[in-house]
Amino acid sequence: MAAKTLTIDGQLVSAEENQTLLEAARDAQIPIPTLCHLDGVMDVGACRMCLVEIVGTPKLLPACVTKVQEGLEVRTNSERLQRYRRLLLELLFAERNHVCAVCVSNGHCELQDLATQHGMDHVRYAYQAPNLGVDLSHRLYGLDHNRCVLCTRCVRVCWYIEGAGTLNLAGRGTGSMIITDLNQPWADSDTCTACGKCVQACPTGALFYKGATVAEMERDRQKLEYIVTAREKKQWNV
Amino acid sequence: MERLRLATVWLGGCSGCHMSFLDLDEWLLELPARAELVYSPLVDTKEYPLQVDLALIEGAICNADHLELIHQIRQRTRTLVAFGDCAVTGNVTAMRNPLRRAEAVLNRAYIELADLNPQLPAQPGVLPPLLDTVLPVHAVVPVEYHLPGCPPPADRIKTLLAQLLEGRTPQLAQHQIRFG
Amino acid sequence: MLLEDLIKIKEAELARRKKHTLRCCLAAGCISSQGQAVKDALDQAVQAAGLAAEVEVRGVGCLRLCGEGPLVAVDPDGVLFQKIRPEDAPALLSTLQGETSPLDRGDLQSPFFKHQLPLVLENSGLVDPDRIESYIAADGYLALRNVLREMAPPEVVSAITKSGLRGRGGAGYPTGLKWATVAKTKSTRRFVICNADEGDPGAFMDRSVLESDPHRVLEGMIVAGYAVGAEQGFIYVRAEYPLAIQRLQNAIRQAKQMGLLGSGVFESPFNFNIDIRIGAGAFVCGEETALMASVEGRRGQPRPRPPFPAESGLFGQPTLINNVETFANVPPIILKGPEWFASIGTDKSKGTKVFALAGKIQTTGLIEVPMGTPLRVIVETMGGGAPAGGQIKAVQTGGPSGGCIPASHLDTPVDYESLTTLGSIMGSGGMIVMDQTTDMVDVARFFMEFCRDESCGKCVPCRAGTVQLHELLAKILARQATQRDLDRLEELCDLVKHTSLCGLGQTAPNPVLSTLRFFRHEYLERLQPAHPNPPSAPPTPATQPPNTAPVNPGAPA
Numbered sequence: 008m009a010a011k012t013l014t015i016d017g018q019l020v021s022a023e024e025n026q027t028l029l030e031a032a033r034d035a036q037i038p039i040p041t042l043c044h045l046d047g048v049m050d051v052g053a054c055r056m057c058l059v060e061i062v063g064t065p066k067l068l069p070a071c072v073t074k075v076q077e078g079l080e081v082r083t084n085s086e087r088l089q090r091y092r093r094l095l096l097e098l099l100f101a102e103r104n105h106v107c108a109v110c111v112s113n114g115h116c117e118l119q120d121l122a123t124q125h126g127m128d129h130v131r132y133a134y135q136a137p138n139l140g141v142d143l144s145h146r147l148y149g150l151d152h153n154r155c156v157l158c159t160r161c162v163r164v165c166w167y168i169e170g171a172g173t174l175n176l177a178g179r180g181t182g183s184m185i186i187t188d189l190n191q192p193w194a195d196s197d198t199c200t201a202c203g204k205c206v207q208a209c210p211t212g213a214l215f216y217k218g219a220t221v222a223e224m225e226r227d228r229q230k231l232e233y234i235v236t237a238r239e240k241k242q243w244n245v
Numbered sequence: 246m247e248r249l250r251l252a253t254v255w256l257g258g259c260s261g262c263h264m265s266f267l268d269l270d271e272w273l274l275e276l277p278a279r280a281e282l283v284y285s286p287l288v289d290t291k292e293y294p295l296q297v298d299l300a301l302i303e304g305a306i307c308n309a310d311h312l313e314l315i316h317q318i319r320q321r322t323r324t325l326v327a328f329g330d331c332a333v334t335g336n337v338t339a340m341r342n343p344l345r346r347a348e349a350v351l352n353r354a355y356i357e358l359a360d361l362n363p364q365l366p367a368q369p370g371v372l373p374p375l376l377d378t379v380l381p382v383h384a385v386v387p388v389e390y391h392l393p394g395c396p397p398p399a400d401r402i403k404t405l406l407a408q409l410l411e412g413r414t415p416q417l418a419q420h421q422i423r424f425g
Numbered sequence: 426m427l428l429e430d431l432i433k434i435k436e437a438e439l440a441r442r443k444k445h446t447l448r449c450c451l452a453a454g455c456i457s458s459q460g461q462a463v464k465d466a467l468d469q470a471v472q473a474a475g476l477a478a479e480v481e482v483r484g485v486g487c488l489r490l491c492g493e494g495p496l497v498a499v500d501p502d503g504v505l506f507q508k509i510r511p512e513d514a515p516a517l518l519s520t521l522q523g524e525t526s527p528l529d530r531g532d533l534q535s536p537f538f539k540h541q542l543p544l545v546l547e548n549s550g551l552v553d554p555d556r557i558e559s560y561i562a563a564d565g566y567l568a569l570r571n572v573l574r575e576m577a578p579p580e581v582v583s584a585i586t587k588s589g590l591r592g593r594g595g596a597g598y599p600t601g602l603k604w605a606t607v608a609k610t611k612s613t614r615r616f617v618i619c620n621a622d623e624g625d626p627g628a629f630m631d632r633s634v635l636e637s638d639p640h641r642v643l644e645g646m647i648v649a650g651y652a653v654g655a656e657q658g659f660i661y662v663r664a665e666y667p668l669a670i671q672r673l674q675n676a677i678r679q680a681k682q683m684g685l686l687g688s689g690v691f692e693s694p695f696n697f698n699i700d701i702r703i704g705a706g707a708f709v710c711g712e713e714t715a716l717m718a719s720v721e722g723r724r725g726q727p728r729p730r731p732p733f734p735a736e737s738g739l740f741g742q743p744t745l746i747n748n749v750e751t752f753a754n755v756p757p758i759i760l761k762g763p764e765w766f767a768s769i770g771t772d773k774s775k776g777t778k779v780f781a782l783a784g785k786i787q788t789t790g791l792i793e794v795p796m797g798t799p800l801r802v803i804v805e806t807m808g809g810g811a812p813a814g815g816q817i818k819a820v821q822t823g824g825p826s827g828g829c830i831p832a833s834h835l836d837t838p839v840d841y842e843s844l845t846t847l848g849s850i851m852g853s854g855g856m857i858v859m860d861q862t863t864d865m866v867d868v869a870r871f872f873m874e875f876c877r878d879e880s881c882g883k884c885v886p887c888r889a890g891t892v893q894l895h896e897l898l899a900k901i902l903a904r905q906a907t908q909r910d911l912d913r914l915e916e917l918c919d920l921v922k923h924t925s926l927c928g929l930g931q932t933a934p935n936p937v938l939s940t941l942r943f944f945r946h947e948y949l950e951r952l953q954p955a956h957p958n959p960p961s962a963p964p965t966p967a968t969q970p971p972n973t974a975p976v977n978p979g980a981p982a
Binding site for chain 3: 068
């Protein structure tokens with residue numbers, strides 16, 4: 008496999024042929040913010056947080072699904088990208104009811120962290136305050152749609168790591184909702200194996216262990232990556 | 246050095262931000278040298294005074310009184326700081342917004358969830374009418390600076406205040422801009 | 426099927442022709458105003474009058490003047506009857522004997538018809554869409570036969586390239602280049618998809634083509650399949666077009682029976698099948714990657730490109746996706762030659778374009794004009810301008826992805842580049858005319874509402890951004906907004922345009938941007954004065970606009 012050499016933020020970086028820009032940047036300790044990306048599952052390029060500029064290309068490209076190419080000149084942190092990322096975060100905070108102060112994930116939330124990283128100290132858009140309900144029917148887990156950012160990380164781990172295919176998306180636009188099976192209460196799902204991978208995958212407080220209260224919901228992301236690495240590379244002691 | 250005319254205001258919030266303000270401890274003793282507290286829930290002033298230099302606004306705009314007061318404050322104040330998550334985002338006070346209308350909120354609180362004597366508070370003129378939607382302060386009047394946190398820890402308040410008292414444009418460290 | 430068979434069918438069909446032909450429009454527009462009943466009544470009247478040997482009553486596709494239906498055209502007299510009711514049948518028939526009647530007659534010599542150049546629509550209104558023989562009589566499937574018997578696949582691709590044909594779905598990508606990419610991508614399987622998921626408000630070009638001349642589209646697809654090396658085609662058509670679906674199904678069955686589709690097309694070694702996939706009505710499924718996901722049976726959501734469908738499309742295979750009108754252009758290019766096609770239109774936009782003319786205009790309907798025709802000719806000369814006393818204010822092209830072109834730019838030639846320069850797009854061919862009573866902010870709000878409702882919800886800027894854009898537009902309309910809201914609107918348009926995943930989001934701000942560009946005053950006159958400044962407001966530092974954050978080093982302001 009041939010290595011590719013490219014420039015990321017002025018730094019020469021060597022990357023494997025099939026790596027994405029995101030992987031190459033992370034290998035070189037260049038941080039690119041992400042939200043819908045989760046190590047171990049396929050990327051969908053949906054949250055647009057990892058958009059980067061490529062010199063000579065008019066369009067912004069998502070680093071998580073864009074492959075490295077020889078000689079690319081990538082900018083990950085221009086003023087324009089920072090502005091866009093902050094706007095995207097404002098849109099997310101305005102879309103549903105993200106009340107950090109009373110959230111199970113307070114202090115362990117990727118959305119909250121992103122807001123901090125981007126200096127988002129207030130939201131200029133109108134809060135939509137939807138009334139979306141909480142599914143507490145499952146004996147172990149809860150799903151609070153009000154805190155969901157529709158990143159579909161839970162859906163992807165459910166389908167591609169666990170293989171259960173319980174979680175899915177229904178509806179469209181801002182009315183999209185994570186559903187279990189055919190939009191039944193979670194407890195009535197025939198397919199859910201109660202593996203809890205979705206809970207591990209959730210970046211916010213939308214999926215949580217029942218009984219967790221404010222700020223108690225910590226996750227072990229490496230577990231998912233460990234499973235995938237073990238399965239695909241037969242490495243059990245990573 | 247001329248002392249700054251400082252106000253702190255308590256709108257729709259739990260007063261936790263003011264408690265955090267009191268956590269400034271001994272720095273509070275230095276404060277009077279630099280600022281005069283002209284209006285606050287901590288002092289006995291009924292009317293919001295004229296020509297205030299700096300006001301910390303705790304809480305969201307929840308009812309008709311808040312709405313009237315915040316416009317008055319804006320008129321009479323040079324610099325407004327949205328002080329804490331309720332002022333900045335609506336936060337917990339805005340968690341009633343999905344119910345959409347004030348009547349629905351009152352119904353929920355006083356009828357649906359009542360254990361005894363379900364009834365709506367009916368005496369007029371005692372409590373200000375609720376707004377249908379709780380709003381962060383900047384959705385109603387322009388706000389100069391935002392200080393997130395529920396509540397903002399004392400050191401964060403100090404960082405902001407110290408710079409404002411010196412007449413500087415305040416800068417907060419990245420970790421100090423954090424909800425929750 | 427061989428060439429001789431094709432000729433035999435054509436001759437037999439021509440021999441069936443009678444002295445008079447009554448062509449009854451049976452496209453969706455006329456059917457919705459009792460067109461089928463009119464045809465049945467004419468059939469009965471012909472029988473009753475004993476004229477069956479002299480008069481043929483033929484159901485045909487669109488006769489263009491959709492606002493005046495039901496329409497009946499009479500050959501060879503060249504008369505077009507409008508707004509015919511079933512009870513008018515005997516009177517209409519009597520005109521064949523030279524009797525006068527008070528029936529409403531359209532003028533086939535009017536500018537509406539005279540400026541048209543029917544190429545995609547050349548059979549529309551002439552052939553019976555339910556009978557393959559009728560299409561063959563109009564030299565249908567001859568192009569396919571010639572391609573299979575006389576041309577190698579690369580020659581077909583190069584003919585399309587030489588013709589200068591560009592995608593009629595809206596973006597105008599060179600069709601020949603797309604075909605070449607699919608043909609050259611290494612794979613054992615390739616697919617051809619016809620995108621018939623026409624969903625722009627006010628657009629009905631593709632529906633008309635499918636309803637009027639379904640075989641034409643099939644032929645174009647089969648030729649494409651041969652050119653790129655595909656054996657399977659799909660037509661993705663929305664469920665809201667039941668008549669088009671029915672005629673396509675019928676056409677596919679007939680083509681199969683005649684050996685024009687299936688194994689050994691025209692008794693050559695080339696196999697090609699076409700299946701119909703019916704879309705459930707999501708606008709986003711007109712986006713090619715979402716469309717392919719839907720064909721595969723998955724949720725119709727777009728995915729990032731690259732890889733482009735030409736390299737990795739349906740089921741991961743190289744896939745050619747073209748629009749209905751693009752495929753319909755293929756047979757004449759083959760028959761008459763790419764040079765002929767390239768001689769029509771402008772330097773960079775060749776051929777013709779079909780438009781659905783609608784809105785505040787005298788004559789609504791379907792038109793086909795050479796590329797480069799000035800907008801003024803279309804809306805004023807052909808469309809007759811705004812209805813009585815009105816004045817054209819703007820023309821909207823490209824639907825929710827397009828923009829509003831002000832009356833001052835009516836002399837713009839209609840081609841891909843000119844419309845893009847004006848902040849609009851060619852789009853698939855919807856053309857909505859607006860008069861002085863139209864509120865441009867409301868138009869922008871309408872299209873934003875459409876995009877908000879049709880956003881698939883996958884990417885954040887489109888899903889959440891369109892909600893906020895719509896809310897800001899509604900606020901401006903309600904005269905509750907300030908300059909700050911307008912700034913926010915523009916900032917958000919910029920975000921949604923540049924960060925959305927697919928074309929739906931990337932173009933959703935276009936109606937706002939184009940109305941802001943040409944009708945900014947309509948926004949400004951609605952703004953509230955800014956909030957009164959505090960009495961002794963400090964001078965705002967240049968880097969610190971009011972109402973922004975305390976800035977932390979390294980973070981965006």
